[in-house]
Amino acid sequence: MSQSSLTxxxxxxxxxxxxxxxxxTGPTSGLATxxxxxxxxxxxxxxxxxxxxxxxxxxxxxxxxxxxxxxxxSMPMLGKDIDMRHDIPxxxxxxxxxxxxxxTDIEALWQDDMVAFILGCSFSFEHAxxxxxxxxxxxxxxxxxxxxxxxxxxxxAGRFHGNTVVTMRPYVPKDAIRAIQITSRFPKAHGAPLHFxxxxxxxxxxLSKPEFGDAVSLREGEVPVFWACGVTPQLAIRNAxxxxxITHAPGKMLVTxxxxxxxxxx
Amino acid sequence: MSQSSLTxxxxxxxxxxxxxxxxxTGPTSGLATxxxxxxxxxxxxxxxxxxxxxxxxxxxxxxxxxxxxxxxxSMPMLGKDIDMRHDIPxxxxxxxxxxxxxxTDIEALWQDDMVAFILGCSFSFEHAxxxxxxxxxxxxxxxxxxxxxxxxxxxxAGRFHGNTVVTMRPYVPKDAIRAIQITSRFPKAHGAPLHFxxxxxxxxxxLSKPEFGDAVSLREGEVPVFWACGVTPQLAIRNAxxxxxITHAPGKMLVTxxxxxxxxxx
Numbered sequence: 001m002s003q004s005s006l007t008x009x010x011x012x013x014x015x016x017x018x019x020x021x022x023x024x025t026g027p028t029s030g031l032a033t034x035x036x037x038x039x040x041x042x043x044x045x046x047x048x049x050x051x052x053x054x055x056x057x058x059x060x061x062x063x064x065x066x067x068x069x070x071x072x073x074s075m076p077m078l079g080k081d082i083d084m085r086h087d088i089p090x091x092x093x094x095x096x097x098x099x100x101x102x103x104t105d106i107e108a109l110w111q112d113d114m115v116a117f118i119l120g121c122s123f124s125f126e127h128a129x130x131x132x133x134x135x136x137x138x139x140x141x142x143x144x145x146x147x148x149x150x151x152x153x154x155x156x157a158g159r160f161h162g163n164t165v166v167t168m169r170p171y172v173p174k175d176a177i178r179a180i181q182i183t184s185r186f187p188k189a190h191g192a193p194l195h196f197x198x199x200x201x202x203x204x205x206x207l208s209k210p211e212f213g214d215a216v217s218l219r220e221g222e223v224p225v226f227w228a229c230g231v232t233p234q235l236a237i238r239n240a241x242x243x244x245x246i247t248h249a250p251g252k253m254l255v256t257x258x259x260x261x262x263x264x265x266x
Numbered sequence: 267m268s269q270s271s272l273t274x275x276x277x278x279x280x281x282x283x284x285x286x287x288x289x290x291t292g293p294t295s296g297l298a299t300x301x302x303x304x305x306x307x308x309x310x311x312x313x314x315x316x317x318x319x320x321x322x323x324x325x326x327x328x329x330x331x332x333x334x335x336x337x338x339x340s341m342p343m344l345g346k347d348i349d350m351r352h353d354i355p356x357x358x359x360x361x362x363x364x365x366x367x368x369x370t371d372i373e374a375l376w377q378d379d380m381v382a383f384i385l386g387c388s389f390s391f392e393h394a395x396x397x398x399x400x401x402x403x404x405x406x407x408x409x410x411x412x413x414x415x416x417x418x419x420x421x422x423a424g425r426f427h428g429n430t431v432v433t434m435r436p437y438v439p440k441d442a443i444r445a446i447q448i449t450s451r452f453p454k455a456h457g458a459p460l461h462f463x464x465x466x467x468x469x470x471x472x473l474s475k476p477e478f479g480d481a482v483s484l485r486e487g488e489v490p491v492f493w494a495c496g497v498t499p500q501l502a503i504r505n506a507x508x509x510x511x512i513t514h515a516p517g518k519m520l521v522t523x524x525x526x527x528x529x530x531x532x
Contacts, residue, residue, distance in 0.1 A: 173462045181458060182448045192447060196439045197463060197489060259454060266532055 008034050009257055013080070016255050020086045022104050027144055027251040028089060033127045036082065036189070036260055037253035038065060038078065038118035039230030040088055041237070042106070042246040045070050046254055048115035050158030054236060058153035061164050061232035063188045065258070066118035075112060075118060079257035084116045090249035092234070097241035106246050119230045121253055124189035126262040128182050129169075136169045137216040142252040145169070147212035147229050151203025152194065154232060161240075162235035167195060168207065170222040179225060188263040195226040202226065212250040267351050274300050275523055279346070282521050286352045288370050293410055293517040294355060299393045302455070302510060302526055303519035304331060304344065304384035305496030306314050306354055308372075308512040310329070314381035316424030320502060321383065323421035325485050327430050327498035328513070329454045332384035339376060343385060350382045356489045356515035358500070363507035366499065374473035385496045387519055388433055390455035390526040394448050395435075403482040410517040411435070413478035417469025418460065420502060428501035432460060436488040454529040461492040468492065478516040 012032045018024040028037055043051055048070070055062040066078045075082040085107045093109065094100045105108075122145070126136050138145040145167045152164040171179055176196055184192045195202050207224055208215045212231055218224065237245045248254065278298045284290040294303055309317055314336070321328040329422065332344045341348040348471055359367045359375065369375075388411070392402050404411040411433045411474045418430040425468055437445055450458045461468050474481045478497055486491065503511045 029413075173464075173467070174460065177446055177458050177460075177462070180443055181450050184447050192443050192444075194440065196443070198439075198487075201439070201487060221464075221467060 005259065008032065012150055012255055012257060015084070015221035016079070016087050019089050019255070020083065025089045025104055027124070028151060028178040028253045028255055029123055029144065029251055030139055032255050033191070036065065036122045036256045036258045036261055036263065037121045037254055039233070040084070040120050040248040040254050041117040041119070041171050041191050041233050041241055042084065042114050043117070044111065044116055044244060047240065047242045051117060051233070054154070054157035054160040054233070055119065057157050058232065060190060060194070061154065061228035063120040063190060064075040064117060064229070065188055065263070068116040069111040070115055073116065075116060078118060078254070082254070085110050088248045088254055089252040091220035092247045092249050094237055094245040094247070096243060102249055109244070109246065118254055118256070120188040120190065120263070121230050122190050123253065124236045125183045125186040126188065127260055129179055132178065132182055134171065134175050134179050134182070138169065138214065141216055143216065145213050146207070146216055147231055147236065148204045148249060149211050154236060160236040162232070164194070165212070165227045165229040165231040166202070166226040168224045168226050169214070170216065170218045172221050173223060176223060176225050176234050183227065185264045185266050186260070187265060189260070190228045190230070193225045193227045197223050199224060212254055267405055268479065271525065274298065278521055278523060279508055282345070282348070282353050285355050285521070286349065291355045291370055294519045295389055295392070295520055296405055297348065300525045300526055301384055302522045302529065303387045303389045304329065304522055305387050305499070306350070306514040306520050307383040307385070307499050308350065308380050309383070309508055310377065310510060311379040313382055313425070313506065313508045317383060317499070320420070320423035320426040320499070321385065322338070323423050325497065326456060326460070327420065327494035328496065329386040329456060330383060330438055331386050331454055331529070334382040336381055337378040339382065341382060344384060348520070351376050354514045354520055355518040358511070358513045358515050360503055360511040362509060363439065363504045369514055375510070384520055384522070385499070386454040386456065386529070387496050388456050388493055389519065391449045391452040395445055396446065396450065398448055400441050400448070402446050404435065407482055409480035409482065411468050411472070412476040412478050412482055413516060415471045415477050415501065418496060424444050425506035426502040428498070431495040431497040431501060432468070432492040433476070433495045434490045434492050436482065436484045436490050438487050439489060442489060442491050449493065451530045451532050452526070453531060455526070456496070458495045459491045459493045463489050465490060483501065
């Protein structure tokens with residue numbers, strides 16, 4: 001492993017420790033760039049197999065990169081000493097499909113039958129886009145990425161069903177083409193976009209009013225480009241109504257020890 | 267080599283022979299699919315080095331796949347027994363930059379100082395698009411692809427300069443994204459598109475009036491997608507005004523023995 005990779009993993013470990021100590025409770029976008037960040041879904045075992053199938057059925061919006069053993073809050077395949085009860089800056093807690101609270105740890109809520117799922121996140125390719133000179137507008141403007149619910153149905157699995165959530169980043173067409181090439185290399189981070197251009201074609205009414213995250217500016221000649229988003233499961237959870245479900249707060253992810261490039265293709 | 271490849275090369279040889287006997291003088295689009303077809307530029311040696319640099323400077327519109335020895339009308343790196351004087355269905359002859367005639371052979375015009383250049387052609391990726399279920403509209407409608415002069419300047423070399431010519435194929439955004447991925451695999455056939463969406467952003471006024479080839483229909487929800495085109499050199503030749511230059515007629519290409527897949531990446 002190179003010296004720069006070692007330095008990055010040291011930074012990653014420090015960031016995860018700072019999150020664990022609740023010193024960092026904000027978004028993780030732009031931090032520890034170069035390692036994968038993950039969307040989090042924690043469910044009771046009774047719902048876990050159906051959710052596993054839901055991810056399998058919807059690999060673009062739900063690219064699974066890690067699943068815990070039942071009741072085990074570590075995640076050894078994604079990083080040393082990960083504690084799923086503490087290592088997310090902010091958790092959302094859903095009961096019967098409704099979001100009831102947000103917390104900075106879930107130690108008091110952890111159950112012996114819980115299974116944690118980690119899904120790849122578009123932050124992985126944001127790093128690659130920035131390195132190619134195509135810095136996403138949300139990073140330029142220092143805000144959370146814009147996220148929208150679409151009318152693109154997911155493939156249901158058991159009690160899990162709902163529409164796909166997308167992130168949006170604006171580019172001029174020439175740069176959008178390059179962005180499609182670059183993000184295609186990262187299938188475990190949602191890969192290529194689902195759509196570009198007309199928001200209404202996928203059921204988005206107003207780009208200035210994202211359902212999650214922040215609005216970003218569109219400039220002359222730019223088109224909105226839409227990628228599948230790991231917030232998609234949160235809509236399916238609302239529909240599945242499990243007695244309890246815990247997710248990350250949008251934009252505040254699990255920081256792993258896996259390099260983005262480790263899961264890149266080509 | 268597989269049996270199917272042998273069969274394809276037999277078909278290719280027969281097509282080239284039919285062209286040589288002037289039995290086939292039409293477009294080569296959709297014929298001998300699976301082998302590369304080439305754009306043709308034949309110039310006197312005095313202009314050849316500058317044109318070689320022009321191709322090097324503009325590799326997306328002018329992806330060189332073969333260059334002959336001075337005065338040699340064979341092209342052994344691209345096929346057995348190719349005769350550049352006879353093996354194109356229709357030639358255009360330019361004198362001092364003006365097109366003066368079209369011919370079905372150039373035996374009477376061949377000079378000892380001539381150099382033939384062969385450039386990759388988007389027909390190579392049309393085959394891959396069709397296999398992926400994204401059959402280009404021009405193939406569906408049985409016409410020549412639409413070609414347009416843009417306001418995108420090429421990088422000049424000596425006396426050669428001019429704007430880029432593009433081909434246009436309409437797709438809905440979802441399919442355009444897949445088409446970008448597929449055509450990216452074929453850098454020697456112009457690779458990924460240069461632009462999509464607004465034609466006016468690249469200087470195209472009316473999609474129903476292509477400068478070369480035929481118009482195709484745009485359907486509800488589709489956007490035009492634009493790829494660089496091997497007709498680009500013909501504009502540069504008009505500007506360079508060599509005493510003589512011979513090209514293929516748009517859509518009527520040199521059929522080579524090289525499989526499309528031989529020059530694909532990934």
